[in-house]
Structure formats: structure tokens, C-alpha cells
Amino acid sequence: MDVAAGKWKRPAAGVSASGDPELLLTFDDGPHEKYTPIILDALEQYQVQAIFFWTGARVNSDSSKTADRIEVMERAVRAGHLIGNHTYSHAKLCVVSKRAAEEEIDRTREIYSRLLRMPVPLFRVPYGARCRRLDAMLSERNIEHLHWDMDPQEFLHHSSEIAFKYVTRKLRRLKDGNRAVLLMHDTKPATARAIPKILKWIQVENEKRVSKGRRPIRIVSGSQWYEEKYPAPLFRWAQANARNAAGGVMRAVARLVPRRTAD
Numbered sequence: 001m002d003v004a005a006g007k008w009k010r011p012a013a014g015v016s017a018s019g020d021p022e023l024l025l026t027f028d029d030g031p032h033e034k035y036t037p038i039i040l041d042a043l044e045q046y047q048v049q050a051i052f053f054w055t056g057a058r059v060n061s062d063s064s065k066t067a068d069r070i071e072v073m074e075r076a077v078r079a080g081h082l083i084g085n086h087t088y089s090h091a092k093l094c095v096v097s098k099r100a101a102e103e104e105i106d107r108t109r110e111i112y113s114r115l116l117r118m119p120v121p122l123f124r125v126p127y128g129a130r131c132r133r134l135d136a137m138l139s140e141r142n143i144e145h146l147h148w149d150m151d152p153q154e155f156l157h158h159s160s161e162i163a164f165k166y167v168t169r170k171l172r173r174l175k176d177g178n179r180a181v182l183l184m185h186d187t188k189p190a191t192a193r194a195i196p197k198i199l200k201w202i203q204v205e206n207e208k209r210v211s212k213g214r215r216p217i218r219i220v221s222g223s224q225w226y227e228e229k230y231p232a233p234l235f236r237w238a239q240a241n242a243r244n245a246a247g248g249v250m251r252a253v254a255r256l257v258p259r260r261t262a263d
Contacts, residue, residue, distance in 0.1 A: 002049050006171075007130065007149035007225070008128065008130055008145065008149075009024070009147070009179070011149055011178065011180060011218075012146060012147040012148050012149050012180075012181040012259075013146065013179055013181050013225055014179060014228075014229070015177060015178065015179055016131065016179045016218075017078035017171060017179075017220075017228055018203060018218055019124050019177050019216045020176065020177075020216060020217070020218040021171070021174040021176055021177070021178055021179075021180075021215060021217050021218070022178070022179040022180070022217075022219075022220045023171065023179070023180055023181075023202075023217060023218070023219050023220065024050075024051065024179070024180070024219075024221075024225060025043070025048065025049075025050035025051070025184060025219065026050060026051045026052075026053060026124070026146070026148065026181055026182060026183055026184070026187040026221050027039065027050060027052050027148075027164060027184050027185060027191070028052075028053045028057060028086055028124060028126075028184075028186070029053075029055060029086065029090065029185050029186065029187045030052060030054050030055075030058065030069075030072070030185075030186040030187050031054055031058060031059065031069045031070075031073050031076070031133070031186065032058075032069070032072070032186055032187045033050065033065050033068035033069050033072060034185075034192075035186055035187060035189060035191065035192040036052075036072045036076070036146060036186045037072060037075070037189065037194055038192040038195075038196075038214075038220070039186050039191065039195050040072070040075060040076060040079065040081075041196075042195045042196040042199055043079070043081070043112055043195075043199075044079060045180075045196075045199070046200075046202075046203065046219075048197040048199070048219040048221065049079070049080050049081050049082075049222060049223065050081050050082075050085055050202040050222065051080070051081065051082045051083075051084055051122065051146070051222035052076055052081055052084065052186065053084040053085070053086040053122070053123075053124040054073070054081075054084070054085075054086055054112070055085060055086050055087060055088060055089065055090055055108065056087070056088040056089075056107055056108030056221065057087075057088050057089050057251035058109060058113040059073060059112075059115065060086065060088075060111050060193070063210055070115065073116075080221070080223065081222065082221075082222035082223060082226070083112055083116060083120060083122075084120065084123055084124055084146070085105065085108045085109050085112065085120050085122065085123045085124075085143070086108070086124050086126065087104040087105060087126055087228065088103070088107045088108045088109055088111075088125075089104065090126045091126065092126065092127060093103075093105075093125055093126070093129060093131075093134050093137075094129045094133065094134055094190070095129075096202035098137075099112065100131060101133070101134070101137065102137060105137060105138075105141065106141075107121070108120075108184075109141070109143075117205050121142065121143055121144055122143070122144055122146055122222075123143045123144065123145050123227075123228070124136060124145065124146055124147070125145060126183045128147060128148070131142040139159040139256045141150045144148040144229075145210060145228075147181065147204060148179065148181045148182065148183035149181050149182070150167060150180050150181070150182045151168075151183045152166040152167055152168075152182075152183075152184065152194075154188055154191055154194065155188055155190075156186065156245070157188055158188070158189075158190050159188075160190045160191075160193035160197070161194075162195050163184070163190055163191070163198075164194045164201070167182060167194070167198050167199050168198065168205075171201075171202065171205070171217055172205075174217065176215050176234075176240045179220070202217050202219070205217060208209065219255055227243045231237040244245050248262070
């Protein structure tokens with residue numbers, strides 16, 4: 001892994017634990033008061049969970065939309081999705097000053113830790129940038145960066161059809177035992193339109209695979225991946241979350257979460 005060249009490891013979430021072709025769904029830049037709920041509806045329909053890497057500014061401003069965005073955040077947590085830090089203002093952390101970069105990370109971590117009443121150990125840097133300074137800042141804070149393997153770039157072409165074709169083409173080629181992290185953006189209407197179609201395609205594709213004795217595409221939740229990587233009670237709240245009010249769950253989690261020390 002060449003840190004100096006700004007590269008993150010691939011596959012981003014390691015290899016498949018099940019032997020099946022595995023997929024992690026991740027969404028950046030939200031929460032969005034209109035499009036994130038559509039994505040959450042689709043995830044609920046197909047009973048899968050994702051990781052949302054959100055910016056701090058969207059839930060910490062005097063905008064009239066802030067309250068709606070916080071409600072979206074609470075809904076995502078109740079459904080067992082994980083929330084990750086995506087900086088405060090989507091800044092280029094390897095370009096701004098060290099002090100500004102630290103504030104981008106720390107401010108957002110404080111905001112979501114306070115709103116969720118639990119630690120926020122996952123992080124994704126905007127633009128996928130990497131530099132030695134950023135590595136050091138994440139290490140000092142015991143924060144885990146999660147990169148991606150599939151990027152349909154729907155934020156550029158704004159086409160749900162292009163995104164759908166890109167993702168399904170990649171999934172057809174995903175080999176048994178391999179795992180891929182999909183990056184999309186829950187602030188984009190193209191994502192909200194594409195995700196239901198992608199999940200439907202996976203369902204139909206898996207029915208075909210099973211009928212032929214092939215391994216199905218397994219969607220791995222963020223909590224499954226994190227517990228696989230760091231065995232601990234940190235994200236066992238996911239199952240309880242579906243049955244309990246967010247407040248009580250978050251208080252229980254805060255008592256259960258161990259502080260992870262640096263390796």
C-alpha cells in the first residue's frame with residue numbers, strides 16, 4: 001500500500017468471510033431530507049443495511065431542513081444502519097491546513113457522537129484523498145477509514161440508468177470469495193432512483209444463481225463487517241435498534257462500547 005501515492009487498500013473491506021461474492025453498500029454526503037428516506041425505504045424493503053458517511057454541517061446549521069435531516073438520521077440508526085464521519089464541510093483534508101483538517105474531523109465526530117449518544121469510529125475522506133498527515137490524524141484518533149471498490153459516479157452524470165448498468169455489470173463479474181464496497185451519494189436523485197432497481201436486480205440474480213447451484217451475492221451490513229474486523233459489542237445495537245426506541249438503545253450502547261486502543 002503506497003501511502004505517499006495517496007492510495008487506499010483494495011479490496012476496501014477485505015476479502016469475503018463467507019466465500020460468497022459480498023457487497024457493502026455505502027452512501028456519502030447526506031443526510032438529505034428527500035432522497036435519503038427513499039434509499040432507506042428501499043433498504044428496508046430488501047432487509048439490508050448500509051453505512052452512511054455524513055457531513056456535520058448538514059445536521060448542525062440554522063437551515064429549516066436541519067430538523068428533518070436529524071429525523072432521517074434517527075430513522076437510519078433505528079433501522080440498524082451505521083453512521084460514519086465524512087468531515088464537516090466536505091473539505092479537501094490534504095490541501096487545507098492541519099488545524100483546519102483536524103477541526104473538520106473532530107467537529108463532525110463530536111456532533112454525531114452527541115446526536116447518536118455513541119462513538120463514531122468510521123470515517124471516509126472526501127474525494128478519496130490520502131496523505132501521510134491524514135493517516136497520522138486518523139491513527140491518533142483511533143478512526144478507521146473505509147474506502148470503496150465500485151464508484152458509478154452518479155454525482156457527475158446524474159443518470160440512474162448509467163449507475164444501474166455500471167453496478168450490475170461489476171456485480172456480474174464479482175467472483176466468489178471477493179468483496180466490494182459500493183460508493184453512492186444519498187444527496188443525489190439518481191442514487192435514490194437507482195438503488196431500488198439495483199436491489200431488485202440482486203434479488204432476481206440471486207434466484208437465478210441459487211437455481212443453478214451458484215453462490216448468491218451476499219450484502220454484508222456495516223455492523224457485520226465492523227464486528228468481523230474488531231470483535232466487540234460495539235455494533236450489536238443493530239439488532240436491538242429495530243425493536244427499541246433510539247434513546248434507550250444509545251444509552252445502553254454507550255455503556256457497552258469499549259475504547260479501542262491503537263495497534
